[in-house]
Amino acid sequence: MRSAALLDHPARVVALVRLAAVPVFFFGERLIDHPEAHSGAFRFVLAFGVVYAAVLAGLAFSPGRRPLPLRVTATIDLAxxxxxxxxSGGPFSQLRYGFFVVPVAAALLRGPRETAIASAAALTCYLVATIAYPDSRQDAVAFEATQSLYFVWLxxxxxxxxxxxxxxxxxxVSLSDERGRLVARAIEAEERERRRLAEALHDDAIQNLLAARQALGSGDDDRPADLGLVRTGLDRTVSQLRDAIFDLHPHLLRHAGLAAALQAVADRFAERLPDRSVAWEITVADDATGPTDEVVxxxxxxxxxxxxxxxxARSVAxxxxxxxxGIALTVSDDGRGIDRRRARDAPLHGHIGLASCAERAEALGGRLQLASAPGEGARVEVWLPADPQA
Known part of the structure; x- marks a missing residue:
């Protein structure tokens, strides 16, 4: 938990890296031979660096205190x-490797523009510190040029x-926003389905039951009950309740299996769309049923x-x-097809069907693939692991 909290504060991470650099610079200057031209001032510069690193660490870890702006600390760090x-030796100092950390750190913490600026500033400081260093060695220029070449590449x-x-x-960020919109649309769709079910039960089933009760009469008069009307009302109510129950959870899936449940869906389309003829081809392999049936x-x-x-579509397989x-579900049709760009933007307009299918598959470790073009039908393949809980 502490390490996770630390990673949430880049300023604190940078402060720790800066503190850790102090002993590295000290031993790096002591353990390696280098020219002695200005080594006497090294301890004073390093002492300033120790105080500077400690102060910034204190600011970074003090609650309620705002750290110094990044531009300020970056300028002081480079100087x-x-x-x-x-x-500590100019071009031959072991501390020169510290400049190579700057581009990598900038790449991880900032954007490409800031990385380029910080890297250019680090390269400039390196060249000033090495070129200005008084050294009579013949290989100094070639060494500096080689180091600069590597630095430019970095x-x-x-x-x-x-x-x-x-x-x-x-x-x-885009995926997170899209998922948030998808969740919101899913909640809206669920609420819409609840209202539709409530309206269907109220406007159809309950009205049929009220009509049947009226047909039975109050029992206070001698008027015979219209049993035919009662029977019709009860039959319609039973049919409507079965449809509502099937929409909520298909009982056939548990009692008759996946193939029968999918066939029932096809049959319901035939009942609801009597003016359209759709050819259905449903194939479910015996070894493809199991824990994934409800999701499939x-x-x-x-x-x-x-x-x-x-x-x-007029034909659906x-x-x-x-x-x-795993389990592979394939649904292909000869309909109008799906434009990939419109399918990608569909959740923005409230159409979450295909996106919700992909979300369900990915949540179980599966995937959804779409092959379609306008006017050429569509083929959707969904793969799920055989045991989602494994």
Whole structure:
């Protein structure tokens, strides 16, 4: 928990990295031979660095205190690193490697533009600290040029890395926003279905029961009851209640199996759309049923509904088989097809059917693939692990 809380505060992480650099710089200057031109000032610059790192760490870990702006600390860091490098050997100082940390840190913490600026500033400080260093060795220029070449390569790599990370961050934010919209639309759809069910029960089933009760009479008069009307009202009510129960949870799925439940969905479309003839082909392999039946049924029913109601399909094939160690559901139709861009933007307009299917599959470790084009029908393949709880 403490490490997770620490990672939520980049300023604290940077403060710890800065503190950890102090002993590294001290021993790096002591353990390696280097020119002695300005080594006397090194201890004073390092002492300032210790105080500076401690103060920033105190600010970062003090609750309620705002750390210094990043531009200020970055400027001081580079100036301090340049001073330490200059006073500990210039181009041959082991502390020069500290400059190479700057582009990588900027790439992880900032965007590509800020990374390029910070990297250019670090390269400038490095060149000033090394070129200005008085050294009579013949290989100093070649050494500085080689180090600068590596530094430029690191700057380019860090900037590109920062661009990749920034792009992924935007994608994550976009996916998070889309999922939030999807959840909101799902809640709205659930509430809409609740209202539809309540209205259907009130306007149809209850009215039929009231009519049947009226047909029975009050019992206070001698008027015979119209048993035919009563029977008709009760039959209609039973049929309406069965439809409502099937919409809530298909009892056939538990008692008769997945194939029978999917066939019942197809039969219900035939009853509700008597003016349209849809050819159904439903195939469920015997070894493809089990713990995933309810999820497969829910996704298949949604895809079948899309094919008939939204794509005006005349032929729909539903197939459930075992594949690649899991359960593969395939729903193909000859309807109008689906434009991929419109399918991607559909949740923004309240159409969450296909997106909810993908969400259900991915939540169980599966996947959904769409193959379609306008006017050429659609083929949706859903793969689920055989045991979602494994």
């Amino acid at each position: 301090l690193l340049g001073g330490l490098t200059y006073t 700057v380019m790599a860090s900037t590109l890395l920062s661009a990749v990370l920034a792009r992924r961050q935007r994608q994550i 049924f829910a996704i298949a029913r949604e895809l079948m509904t899309n094919a008939v109601r939204h794509a005006d 539903v197939e459930v088989r075992r594949r690649q160690g």
